[in-house]
Amino acid sequence: MTPVSSRPPFWRNVRILAILGQVAFVLVVAVVAGILYANVTSGMRRLGIVGGFDFMNQTAGFDIGVRPIPYRPSDTYWRAFQVGVVNTLLVSILGIVLATLLGLLIGIAQLSSNWLVARLAQSYVVIVRHVPVLVQLFFWYQAVFLRLPRVQNAIALPGPIYLSNKGLTMVGFTTTPSTTWWIGFIFVGILGAVLVWHWLKRHQECTGQQAPRFLISLLIVAASAIIGWLVLATSPLELTIPERRGLNYRGGFELTPEYAALLVGLVIYTASFIAEIVRAGIQGVSKGQKEAARALGLRGSQSLRLVILPQALRIIIPPTTSQYLNLAKNSSLAIAIGYPDLFSVSRTIMNQTAQTVPMVGLIMMSYLIISLITSVFMNFYNRSVRLVER
Amino acid sequence: MASVSEIVTRPQERVHVAKWLKKNLFSSWFNTLLTVLSLALMYTVLSQLLTWIVTVANWRVITVNLRLFMVGTYPLDQTWRLWFCVAIGMTLLGLSWGIWPRVVSRVAIVYGAALLLLALAPFGVVTRIWLAGCGGLVFVGMFVGRRMPYVGRWVALAWFGFLPLMLILMRGFGAFLPVVPTRQWGGLQLTLVLAITGIAFSFPLGVLLAIGRRSPLPAISLCCTLYIELIRAVPLITVLFMFQIMLPLFIPGGESFDRIIRAIVAFTLFTAAYIAENVRGGLQAIPRGQFEAARALGLNPFLTMSFIILPQALRIVIPANVGQFISLFKDTSLVVIAALLDLLGIGRSVLAQSEFLGLQTEVLLFVAAVYWICTFSMSYISKRLEQTLGGGNR
Numbered sequence: 001m002t003p004v005s006s007r008p009p010f011w012r013n014v015r016i017l018a019i020l021g022q023v024a025f026v027l028v029v030a031v032v033a034g035i036l037y038a039n040v041t042s043g044m045r046r047l048g049i050v051g052g053f054d055f056m057n058q059t060a061g062f063d064i065g066v067r068p069i070p071y072r073p074s075d076t077y078w079r080a081f082q083v084g085v086v087n088t089l090l091v092s093i094l095g096i097v098l099a100t101l102l103g104l105l106i107g108i109a110q111l112s113s114n115w116l117v118a119r120l121a122q123s124y125v126v127i128v129r130h131v132p133v134l135v136q137l138f139f140w141y142q143a144v145f146l147r148l149p150r151v152q153n154a155i156a157l158p159g160p161i162y163l164s165n166k167g168l169t170m171v172g173f174t175t176t177p178s179t180t181w182w183i184g185f186i187f188v189g190i191l192g193a194v195l196v197w198h199w200l201k202r203h204q205e206c207t208g209q210q211a212p213r214f215l216i217s218l219l220i221v222a223a224s225a226i227i228g229w230l231v232l233a234t235s236p237l238e239l240t241i242p243e244r245r246g247l248n249y250r251g252g253f254e255l256t257p258e259y260a261a262l263l264v265g266l267v268i269y270t271a272s273f274i275a276e277i278v279r280a281g282i283q284g285v286s287k288g289q290k291e292a293a294r295a296l297g298l299r300g301s302q303s304l305r306l307v308i309l310p311q312a313l314r315i316i317i318p319p320t321t322s323q324y325l326n327l328a329k330n331s332s333l334a335i336a337i338g339y340p341d342l343f344s345v346s347r348t349i350m351n352q353t354a355q356t357v358p359m360v361g362l363i364m365m366s367y368l369i370i371s372l373i374t375s376v377f378m379n380f381y382n383r384s385v386r387l388v389e390r
Numbered sequence: 391m392a393s394v395s396e397i398v399t400r401p402q403e404r405v406h407v408a409k410w411l412k413k414n415l416f417s418s419w420f421n422t423l424l425t426v427l428s429l430a431l432m433y434t435v436l437s438q439l440l441t442w443i444v445t446v447a448n449w450r451v452i453t454v455n456l457r458l459f460m461v462g463t464y465p466l467d468q469t470w471r472l473w474f475c476v477a478i479g480m481t482l483l484g485l486s487w488g489i490w491p492r493v494v495s496r497v498a499i500v501y502g503a504a505l506l507l508l509a510l511a512p513f514g515v516v517t518r519i520w521l522a523g524c525g526g527l528v529f530v531g532m533f534v535g536r537r538m539p540y541v542g543r544w545v546a547l548a549w550f551g552f553l554p555l556m557l558i559l560m561r562g563f564g565a566f567l568p569v570v571p572t573r574q575w576g577g578l579q580l581t582l583v584l585a586i587t588g589i590a591f592s593f594p595l596g597v598l599l600a601i602g603r604r605s606p607l608p609a610i611s612l613c614c615t616l617y618i619e620l621i622r623a624v625p626l627i628t629v630l631f632m633f634q635i636m637l638p639l640f641i642p643g644g645e646s647f648d649r650i651i652r653a654i655v656a657f658t659l660f661t662a663a664y665i666a667e668n669v670r671g672g673l674q675a676i677p678r679g680q681f682e683a684a685r686a687l688g689l690n691p692f693l694t695m696s697f698i699i700l701p702q703a704l705r706i707v708i709p710a711n712v713g714q715f716i717s718l719f720k721d722t723s724l725v726v727i728a729a730l731l732d733l734l735g736i737g738r739s740v741l742a743q744s745e746f747l748g749l750q751t752e753v754l755l756f757v758a759a760v761y762w763i764c765t766f767s768m769s770y771i772s773k774r775l776e777q778t779l780g781g782g783n784r
Binding site: 330356360 | 607751
């Protein structure tokens with residue numbers, strides 16, 4: 001290390017230079033930030049805008065097309081913002097689930113021993129991942145969902161599911177007073193299924209006797225749901241079947257074309273990336289593992305499920321996490337097709353109140369929190385599949 | 391050890407069509423089912439798509455507006471400047487083909503051939519001459535490059551010099567080249583300008599941020615980490631929006647900033663954070679011994695970074711960064727939301743003309759195809775580059 005006897009002069013002392021350098025850096029950053037802050041405050045004063053978040057308690061006055069939580073134009077801006085956040089979460093969570101399923105399917109299909117299936121899956125990935133997601137969203141919205149026939153001659157699929165330019169309408173449920181009790185029954189059923197699952201697992205580990213664990217657990221849950229339905233006096237869920245009334249549907253469960261286009265576009269786009277990750281993950285498992293599984297007598301699906309995928313997951317999960325984050329962030333493109341998500345609602349609030357600075361701060365905070373929660377959750381899951389090392 | 395002559399090559403397998411079909415398509419009942427289902431799917435999709443393309447689709451919306459799609463409202467008498475840029479780009483592509491045939495050959499062949507084929511299409515005479523010339527330059531460049539492989543370093547430098555030259559040519563200066571204001575830029579031209587400048591500026595900034603994040607000085611590494619993580623957590627559209635709407639608030643007189651420059655700044659700041667993370671991965675992959683060896687040679691931290699660590703680290707992260715650039719290229723389409731007329735923006739403004747109402751499918755498919763051609767060739771070159779580099783390492 002540095003010789004203590006001949007200490008260099010302080011302007012050549014690395015330690016002092018390091019401290020000085022940092023002080024200078026922090027000063028520069030602080031000065032730039034200070035100038036920007038001063039500009040913003042003076043600019044806002046010039047435009048006659050009062051800072052702070054008080055404006056959020058004013059009446060919003062605009063309507064939101066998709067409201068999963070109750071909202072009226074007479075509610076406050078806070079409430080409108082909350083509706084936006086819930087809309088973002090709705091599309092992100094469902095999108096993540098569906099994109100994972102589709103991506104997994106296509107990723108595995110890319111490596112199928114069936115030549116045609118593999119080629120089809122590969123072309124899907126090559127075509128979809130090279131086109132901007134915004135173009136795809138416009139395509140799904142303008143060229144597919146808005147082009148569907150009008151309500152009078154909607155496409156009727158069995159279910160009944162109606163596809164029209166008003167979106168997708170299908171059978172829905174309404175809750176009744178006994179719904180909570182019924183959910184309680186299902187919950188008990190799930191608890192029982194988990195216990196039986198573990199008992200069967202231990203039984204198999206001790207004796208080697210196999211039982212169809214998955215099927216039995218599923219049956220237990222189904223049985224408790226049916227028993228609950230029969231025991232309760234009133235039926236816990238009531239079906240509402242959509243009926244056409246003029247140019248609209250009455251009853252049923254409705255997905256607006258905006259939501260459907262956003263969801264389909266994001267799922268198809270993100271799935272192509274997840275498929276590539278899954279393919280790389282499976283190819284990353286050494287070939288010997290597959291051969292060993294085969295030598296043990298496991299069938300193709302078994303070796304995939306019990307040997308290959310658990311090891312591939314270690315490679316798959318970290319990049320998939322960032323794809324999930326991308327999906328959540330890309331959902332902000334909803335503004336382009338008029339789905340009232342967090343960004344789009346905030347944009348309306350900004351237009352009405354001119355409070356750009358606090359709103360942008362709020363938007364950034366919201367996305368930051370969504371990203372953090374996703375990362376924490378995925379890191380937790382990642383730890384559980386990680387290789388246990390000594 | 392076996393000597394070379396003893397190594398037995400794999401026996402050549404004769405491919406029988408029937409055997410191949412049985413093995414790859416009909417090996418079990420499940421596989422047969424999959425094959426039949428895939429064939430049915432392919433048939434329905436392809437037959438409907440082809441019928442639509444040939445009989446239903448109204449491609450006049452593309453052919454009439456082709457000029458808009460490519461260069462926006464760039465003045466007609468100045469278009470030669472853009473063609474000149476294309477010609478330089480194609481010459482460089484041809485030279486690269488001659489010098490690094492394994493990496494760029496296929497893309498160069500396809501581009502050159504496509505340009506020559508397009509020259510046969512019924513455009514105006516001037517356009518056809520330019521098209522044929524640009525296509526020819528690819529092949530001329532290839533012959534020159536093959537004869538003189540030692541110019542490789544210069545060609546690489548020329549690629550870097552291409553950007554400022556391109557911008558100067560497009561913008562113009564003085565009396566010789568009249569200035570074309572950026573609001574007349576548009577279409578594919580604007581998309582390329584946004585992407586290329588964004589790439590060129592974000593890369594050095596990203597490298598600096600990555601080094602800063604790994605700095606032993608806590609204040610610097612904290613600032614860099616905060617910046618990187620904050621930017622990565624928010625959607626690009628918020629950053630773009632901040633620069634389009636809020637710049638006048640932050641900087642007095644910010645209204646006068648060009649909207650395209652604002653977009654480029656936003657793309658640069660956004661992409662730099664992602665590049666920084668990629669580069670950090672590369673820096674972490676450099677063994678400690680390299681740092682120690684550099685130190686033992688008496689290099690100071692700056693020299694160590696620039697001559698020992700970065701050349702190795704950047705090489706590792708080429709594929710990841712090309713991936714980042716491809717996504718930047720796709721993300722330039724987001725400027726539509728800021729009302730700039732890039733390729734997608736032109737598409738949307740064409741659709742707003744009463745003459746072309748209801749032709750969304752045609753326009754969007756065309757726009758998607760153009761994006762696809764650009765991004766796919768980028769990712770193809772990156773894949774070849776990765777293979778070539780990887781081969782050198784092993």
